[in-house]
Amino acid sequence: MHQSVLEPGLPPVPDFDAVAERYRAFERTLAGGSTVAAVETVREWDGLRRELETWSSLTNLRFTQDTRDPAARAARERVDEASAVIKGYDTAVKRRLTVSDARPSISAAIGRHAFDLWQNDLATYDPAIEADLVTEAKLRAEYTQLMAGIEVDFAGERLNLSGLQKFQSDPDRAVRHGAATAQWDAMGERAAELDALFDRLVRLRDGIARTLGFDGFIELGYARMRRMDYDRAAVERYRDGIRAHVVPIAFEIAERAAKRLGIADFSRWDEQFLGLNAPPRPRGDAPWIVHQTIDGFAEIDPRLGDFARMMNRGELLDLVARPGKAGGGYCTSFPTLGVPFVFSNFNGSSGDVEVLMHELGHAFQMYRSRALPSVDYLVPTMETAEVHAMSLEFLAWPLMERFFGDEADAYREQHLASRLVFLPYGVAVDHFQHLVYERPEATPAERHAMWKSVERRYLPWRSYGDLKRPGDGAFWQGQPHIYRSPFYYIDYTLALCCAMQVWVQAGDDPTGTFERYATLCARGGEAPFRTLVTDAGIVEPFDPAALPAIVAKARAALAL
Numbered sequence: 001m002h003q004s005v006l007e008p009g010l011p012p013v014p015d016f017d018a019v020a021e022r023y024r025a026f027e028r029t030l031a032g033g034s035t036v037a038a039v040e041t042v043r044e045w046d047g048l049r050r051e052l053e054t055w056s057s058l059t060n061l062r063f064t065q066d067t068r069d070p071a072a073r074a075a076r077e078r079v080d081e082a083s084a085v086i087k088g089y090d091t092a093v094k095r096r097l098t099v100s101d102a103r104p105s106i107s108a109a110i111g112r113h114a115f116d117l118w119q120n121d122l123a124t125y126d127p128a129i130e131a132d133l134v135t136e137a138k139l140r141a142e143y144t145q146l147m148a149g150i151e152v153d154f155a156g157e158r159l160n161l162s163g164l165q166k167f168q169s170d171p172d173r174a175v176r177h178g179a180a181t182a183q184w185d186a187m188g189e190r191a192a193e194l195d196a197l198f199d200r201l202v203r204l205r206d207g208i209a210r211t212l213g214f215d216g217f218i219e220l221g222y223a224r225m226r227r228m229d230y231d232r233a234a235v236e237r238y239r240d241g242i243r244a245h246v247v248p249i250a251f252e253i254a255e256r257a258a259k260r261l262g263i264a265d266f267s268r269w270d271e272q273f274l275g276l277n278a279p280p281r282p283r284g285d286a287p288w289i290v291h292q293t294i295d296g297f298a299e300i301d302p303r304l305g306d307f308a309r310m311m312n313r314g315e316l317l318d319l320v321a322r323p324g325k326a327g328g329g330y331c332t333s334f335p336t337l338g339v340p341f342v343f344s345n346f347n348g349s350s351g352d353v354e355v356l357m358h359e360l361g362h363a364f365q366m367y368r369s370r371a372l373p374s375v376d377y378l379v380p381t382m383e384t385a386e387v388h389a390m391s392l393e394f395l396a397w398p399l400m401e402r403f404f405g406d407e408a409d410a411y412r413e414q415h416l417a418s419r420l421v422f423l424p425y426g427v428a429v430d431h432f433q434h435l436v437y438e439r440p441e442a443t444p445a446e447r448h449a450m451w452k453s454v455e456r457r458y459l460p461w462r463s464y465g466d467l468k469r470p471g472d473g474a475f476w477q478g479q480p481h482i483y484r485s486p487f488y489y490i491d492y493t494l495a496l497c498c499a500m501q502v503w504v505q506a507g508d509d510p511t512g513t514f515e516r517y518a519t520l521c522a523r524g525g526e527a528p529f530r531t532l533v534t535d536a537g538i539v540e541p542f543d544p545a546a547l548p549a550i551v552a553k554a555r556a557a558l559a560l
């Protein structure tokens, strides 16, 4: 029996005069100095933030479910405008709370970490940068629109770049090469715009950082990601660790793949074929995949099975691609309802199973941690959130026979190999951004040279053959995070280093490993990254012992 948890359609827009009045009341009470009243105000403020969060995530969900609906588009624009205003209100409350005499009592009620997060947020915002933030948001949207507007004629179809993606794993090498050529020819036509747009973003971000009193954007970038227990030096050592321990095995994976495929000039367009066989297709449609998932999860742990059943019965899954739906996959949640939602675009490939396990990992965390006492703990920082998601991809390995039958090993090999090869790419993106923001005055040509230097360092197998644009150092222009979310990328690699340890542990002790995973999920973001993973029995990625241990296990699993 299915019963949708969500009301259909767009949620009602909050009364913003009333919202403004509530924020003014919070400020008055906090200025009054009563500890009891301050603790109560924090509780009410938290409740209001949960309401606003539910409204904005439900509005965003409805827009991505049908991007052609003008009402949904207008509602989403309303959310964007409101969030800038709400950020200002929240900043004022945070500023009062961090200097409040009631601080010990509030800490006792909701934990100390919230104060650390608020202190961090205060350093990243000042009314003096408001106009610059609006410009930054516009430039980010310009990148998205520019990329979304690129269309190519290929294989008899008019396609956008995401439509072209499916040809990356075409078994016919000539088709893959043709698709890559079409993509980079089309991006090459917009080369000057892509360079100019990035140049404006880099200079703007550098200016924002200096207005806020930072020496440059790198430090502000870290603060925006709410990183508070590791710094640039730790990240640099981690990248060196990837270079020393992971680049060699990634190189071997690429070499072996080339040999198996009988390709002398293994190129960018062959990189989807890292396993022994082509990635298998799931042996059923979306409802069948969901039912296999529910039954399989119940075998791993009853809590996980009940959770998946709840998601399905509550109609909290929108999985299959359809016209008008936005691309990609993501997980969101509605704090006042206490439920998450998974959105994806199934297309019949092995990626369907992978994305479902990944997003359900995010969802399981959001569900487990829904009752934490501060809205700031519901979604942790990104490197931690990705541990929840990527770990479930690995914890679900024993279920792969359900989806792929006798091709389950082919799925697992491809999954592991592609994750290992991703690690060097992930740190290359991170290293590049450090070089860029260290020298904001660099020319576009100098930035392309910077990318080529990190490619040589971390991706020694990478060849673009006759593709001129990426061969000249432009590959990074297809990576949206570099334009949209600076310094958000190393997070995936830090999380993967943790998730692969969960994979190793689950091989020896599935029950104990799942228990630690479930506890980690229930803690959401109530503590910083290193504390959370260490408490969960994971060696933190900055420990020099972490990478060699997982690489040794992967080497054995891949028979390298």
Ligand code: ZN
Residues within 6 Å of the ligand: 358, 362, 385, 386, 389
């Ligand atoms: Zn994720």
